[in-house]
Amino acid sequence: MAVREVLKYPNDILKQYAADVTELTDEVKQIIQDLKDTMLDAGHSTGIAAPQIGILKRIITIDASRNKKCKENHGFMVMINPEIIEHSGTVTSREGCMSVPDFTGNVTRAERIVVSCFDENMQQTVLETSGFEAVLIQHETDHLNGMLFIDRVISKRTDLFKRKKY
């Protein structure tokens, strides 16, 4: 088990593009384990992306079931090279992120998405989801492209908030 430090903005790694994973090496397996351990260690976290622990590879782990209000979800998932291939609808929610701990922000994202990715065994899979889990995947996938939620806030005056608690 290895709980890694979660990088916080303005760390430059968070603004860089992560590279595709081409094979399931021991290093990749270790990254997946570290992501899972780090996510679970942060009691409130529902997802994490490899750049958040300083690794520029396209891997995220999510667990929407950790949000008690998310009734329909796929539980814990490893997503390697995730790509959103379809999306529809919009939903606005107030997001918080471990890498931007002092703020929350109103972000509008797709309400329903279809994602293509590889699982932890490097098997290709396609997943359709909506609601919180869809927002979660879009948020974590953004990290792989050097995007933070503050990049998606439309109005700094009305959509960005100082966090009151964490």
Add this chain to the structure above:
Amino acid sequence: MDTHYYALSFVNTDCKGIVADTTKVLFDNGFNLADSSSTLLQGVFSMIFIVTNNKDYKEQEIKDMFKNVRSHMEVFKFDKKPEAKEGCHYSISVYGADKAGIVHTITKEIAKNNLNIIDLQTKITGGSPKVYIMMLEVVSDNENNENIWQEALKKTAKEINTQINMKKIEFYEL
């Protein structure tokens, strides 16, 4: 070393350089800008700054620093950072044909139901008849009485012939 908090407000008809001139005085006198909100309201530029300084200034001393800045200015000093209230957040929008008393009637009902307003913005359309739009964010201690106060606000909005929408703001920890 003690930190002293000051709220500064500036109002002026809009002209270029107001923000630069004002923040230069803050910078030159060692103030840290902790929070701010500035916007153009009907051609009047309004700025509110929450600033900190290790020095314990009197309100008039701060006003004197800005005597060459072309704005109407007020200073409010407080020695302790006020704590933000925690609770459930809701967004509320109210709109209808423009008439006197919309803001007062709605906010009176909000106060009566023990909700705390943390943001309020109003707009008025330029057409005829004019439409008044108010958007608020309120904080409730909990969501137990959600139905009661939402019904009360719906009734109040209907009495003044306005439409009201209320929505709980979901916080997502991602």
